[in-house]
Amino acid sequence: xxxxxxxxxIISQKFNSINLGIDATCGNGFDTLFLARLCSxxxxxxxxxxxxxxxxxxxxxxxxxxxxxxxxxxHDGHENMSEYIKDxxxxxxxxxxxxxxxxxxxxxxxxxxxxxxxxxxxxxxxRGLITIICYPGHKEGKEETNEIxxxxxxxxxKQFSTTEYLSESPDDTTLVLYILxxx
Numbered sequence: 001x002x003x004x005x006x007x008x009x010i011i012s013q014k015f016n017s018i019n020l021g022i023d024a025t026c027g028n029g030f031d032t033l034f035l036a037r038l039c040s041x042x043x044x045x046x047x048x049x050x051x052x053x054x055x056x057x058x059x060x061x062x063x064x065x066x067x068x069x070x071x072x073x074x075h076d077g078h079e080n081m082s083e084y085i086k087d088x089x090x091x092x093x094x095x096x097x098x099x100x101x102x103x104x105x106x107x108x109x110x111x112x113x114x115x116x117x118x119x120x121x122x123x124x125x126x127r128g129l130i131t132i133i134c135y136p137g138h139k140e141g142k143e144e145t146n147e148i149x150x151x152x153x154x155x156x157x158k159q160f161s162t163t164e165y166l167s168e169s170p171d172d173t174t175l176v177l178y179i180l181x182x183x
Contacts, residue, residue, distance in 0.1 A: 003177040004095065006165055007131040008034050010179055011091055014129060018090040022123070023047040024078035024116055029058025031093040036067035038091075045071045046085060048078045078116035081123070088125035096144055097135035110144045114151060121155075121180075130180040137175075145176060152178055159183055 001009070011034075019042070021035035026049035035045040049055050055073045062068050074084055078094070096113060120130050134145040152162050160180050167175035 003133050003165060003167055003175050004030060007031075007093065007133065007177055007179070011038070011093075011129060011131065014127075014181075015090060017043065019043050020085070020087050020089045020125075021045045022081060022085065022089045022092040022120070024081060024092060024094045024120065025049065025096060026054050026058050026073065027095055028054065029061045031095055032058050032071060033062050033065060033067065035091060035093065036062060036065075036070045039067075039070045043070060046074060046081070047071055048074045048076060048081060050075070050077050077112055079112040079119070081116060082119040085123055088128070089120070089123045090125050090128050092120040092124060092128070092130045094120075094130070094132040096133060097138075097141055109140060110147045113144055114147060117148070117151060121160075124182050126182055128182050130178075132178040132180070134176040134178070148178065149176075152180065155180070 015038060017040040018038045019040055021038065023032040023035060023045060026032055026047040032045055032047040039045060047058060052075055055075055059073060062071055124130060132148060134141065134148055136142040136145040155162065159182065161183055163179040165177040
């Protein structure tokens with residue numbers, strides 16, 4: 001099972017439906033579509049990406065499924081999510097790194113990801129979940145993964161439970177999934 005599938009499984013086990021989901025890193029739209037399918041009748045997904053190309057790929061994918069009406073695509077960085085969101089989110093998903101099959105120089109950055117995590121923590125509803133998939137196989141990804149691990153280690157254990165999952169091949173490029181649950 002991929003770490004994306006694992007994140008989806010954990011979210012599905014916790015929620016029958018969601019009122020607000022945030023895909024902090026739209027990419028190809030897999031997490032956006034997953035969250036849109038989980039939406040309650042009046043539910044909404046906000047999907048962020050700095051690349052217009054990513055948003056178009058995701059829109060086209062989701063349009064074919066009939067869930068487009070539940071999704072708002074935002075062409076902006078995840079570090080600005082608090083400017084767009086006033087309600088509490090049930091789920092916030094991060095799938096870090098770069099858009100597959102595109103310019104690998106355009107990737108998530110440690111500093112903006114930490115700002116986005118700060119916002120996600122504030123926006124998260126009671127008993128809500130944050131999922132973070134890290135890709136330490138490139139320079140920025142390695143630094144980002146290390147800083148996220150430190151960040152998670154500094155969270156108040158009375159407010160958040162945390163779980164870490166590793167991909168199948170344990171080495172210094174092993175993908176990491178973090179699950180943060182607000183207690």
